[in-house]
Amino acid sequence: MKRFMERHPLVARWFDRPHRSGEIVHRRYEVIEELGMGSYGIAYKGRDHDTGRLVVIKQARRTKGEDGRRLLQREAEMLARLRHPQIPMLHDRFVERGQPYLVMEYIDGETVEDHIFHRGVTYTERTAFRLLLDVLDVVRFIHALGIVHRDLRIPNIIWRGGTVFVIDFGLACYIGESAQWRDDDPLEKRLRREPHPRSDFYALGHFTLFLLYSAYEPTSEEEKSWEEELDLSPKARAILRKMLQLDAPYDHINELMMDVNRLLAERGQAQTVKAENPTSI
Numbered sequence: 581m582k583r584f585m586e587r588h589p590l591v592a593r594w595f596d597r598p599h600r601s602g603e604i605v606h607r608r609y610e611v612i613e614e615l616g617m618g619s620y621g622i623a624y625k626g627r628d629h630d631t632g633r634l635v636v637i638k639q640a641r642r643t644k645g646e647d648g649r650r651l652l653q654r655e656a657e658m659l660a661r662l663r664h665p666q667i668p669m670l671h672d673r674f675v676e677r678g679q680p681y682l683v684m685e686y687i688d689g690e691t692v693e694d695h696i697f698h699r700g701v702t703y704t705e706r707t708a709f710r711l712l713l714d715v716l717d718v719v720r721f722i723h724a725l726g727i728v729h730r731d732l733r734i735p736n737i738i739w740r741g742g743t744v745f746v747i748d749f750g751l752a753c754y755i756g757e758s759a760q761w762r763d764d765d766p767l768e769k770r771l772r773r774e775p776h777p778r779s780d781f782y783a784l785g786h787f788t789l790f791l792l793y794s795a796y797e798p799t800s801e802e803e804k805s806w807e808e809e810l811d812l813s814p815k816a817r818a819i820l821r822k823m824l825q826l827d828a829p830y831d832h833i834n835e836l837m838m839d840v841n842r843l844l845a846e847r848g849q850a851q852t853v854k855a856e857n858p859t860s861i
């Protein structure tokens with residue numbers, strides 16, 4: 581049944597019966613619009629009629645059965661622990677018609693993905709590593725609580741009023757938890773999902789490459805590695821190689837932050853200056 585649903589997303593959508601705009605959930609949350617149907621949950625932008633504030637309402641997908649319910653509960657548990665001004669606050673959780681829901685703060689901003697692909701923002705080595713440092717500042721808080729995010733990608737970092745926010749804790753887990761791999765899981769998946777801080781460094785290595793490639797203009801059709809294509813300082817390259825586990829990886833976020841700080845200090849940018857949603861940073 582699960583396989584069938586995976587192969588037929590439109591049928592799965594019918595079974596999942598997502599809420600429509602205008603519907604009221606739990607007698608107080610009005611659905612404004614669907615934000616996205618993810619691997620196990622459906623997220624909506626909504627309004628809390630009791631407080632008037634905008635919220636994100638997330639429900640487990642019926643077609644994901646017990647797995648969906650477990651993962652949604654897990655995300656709520658993580659958000660409840662992670663109380664930080666740059667992480668959405670968990671406002672509420674409840675069960676309605678047998679399905680668990682969570683309600684969290686709506687971050688009214690733009691993702692880094694939107695910045696690059698819709699606004700055409702480009703990053704230099706300096707601005708890319710400065711943004712990385714801002715993200716690491718939040719990730720340090722997450723790791724200090726014994727949690728790894730495991731999904732740090734450009735759509736999960738949001739800019740709002742010059743501050744970065746980290747969202748989507750659907751894959752977050754505790755450091756040292758046992759990972760459940762399938763025999764055919766590719767190495768890339770294992771590197772991104774390992775319940776160890778280095779999986780977040782690995783993901784952020786790719787995140788930083790994404791930023792750096794925003795300014796890259798290909799000069800030939802020939803496919804080359806990022807080290808050949810990007811014009812990076814030796815220090816930047818060394819940091820990325822360790823993050824991507826091409827060299828002995830960082831074990832702790834403090835080592836990584838120290839290296840990034842050193843790189844920025846050389847360029848007179850040691851402080852994390854918060855940029856105001858610029859079009860070219």
Ligand SMILES: Nc1ncnc2c1ncn2[C@@H]1O[C@H](COP(=O)(O)OP(=O)(O)OP(=O)(O)O)[C@@H](O)[C@H]1O
Nearest residue numbers: 615616618619620623636668685686687747748750
């Ligand atoms: N707190 C939030 N504030 C604003 N937008 C959010 C928030 N949480 C999620 N979103 C947006 O809602 C959409 C769906 O989010 P969700 O966390 O379900 O991620 P997903 O990547 O679609 O699913 P999954 O990671 O579970 O496969 C995304 O576009 C995301 O940017």
